[in-house]
Amino acid sequence: MKEKIDSIIKKINEDPSFKEKFTNEPIKAVEELLGIDLPEEQINQIIDAVKAKLKTTDVVDKIKGLFEK
Numbered sequence: 001m002k003e004k005i006d007s008i009i010k011k012i013n014e015d016p017s018f019k020e021k022f023t024n025e026p027i028k029a030v031e032e033l034l035g036i037d038l039p040e041e042q043i044n045q046i047i048d049a050v051k052a053k054l055k056t057t058d059v060v061d062k063i064k065g066l067f068e069k
Contacts, residue, residue, distance in 0.1 A: 001045075001046065001049075004034060004046055005046060005049050005050055005053065007033070007034075008022070008030060008033060008034075008046070008050050009050055009053055009054065011033055012050070012054065018033070022050075026047045026050075026051075027040075027043055027044075027047065030043055030046060030047060030050075031043065
């Protein structure tokens, strides 16, 4: 599951159109990227993990920005 989360995060960071799709329709975006239809509970766990990791990255980047000034 970690590999799936990492691949989704990588795609979000590299592809602005995928990022927009993930923001608007996360279930559809993840299923299309992974190429599989997962049970809703599993897909929601993946989406929650991706969102949490993205928020953590945003916070770290903001903190780094404070120290670089």
